[in-house]
Amino acid sequence: MILSTHHFSIKVGFFTNELLLEEDNFNFKLCEIGTVLEGGGKIICNKCQENGICPGGYKLNYPKKGYWRENVISFDYIKCENKYEQVCFGEDECLQGYKGVLCGLCE
Secondary structure, eight states, X not given: OOOOXXXXXXXXXXXXXXXXXXXXXXXXXXXXXXXXXXXXXXXXXXXXXXXXXXXXXXXXXXXXXXXXXXXXXXXXXEEOOGGGGGGEEETTEEOTTEXXXXXXXXX
């Protein structure tokens, strides 16, 4: 008889916006519209940042029009400079022909 050994790992944790209900188990609920939880497994959903939009549930937050962020998991929204304000659409999008930091680079 041949026995084979298989090793595997299970990651246990919380996703963004999964609000911890009880510290001794993994019961959770999702943050509501207008609130956000950086990471997961904490006990309080915070009010959405002033320059962000927080749709709640498993949807990620994103910056309002005229604001930019470094990546999709960042909670730091940076106002686009006046000359680039019209090319920063928010929702992590730049006007066609623009890209990069604060939508300040031409493609």
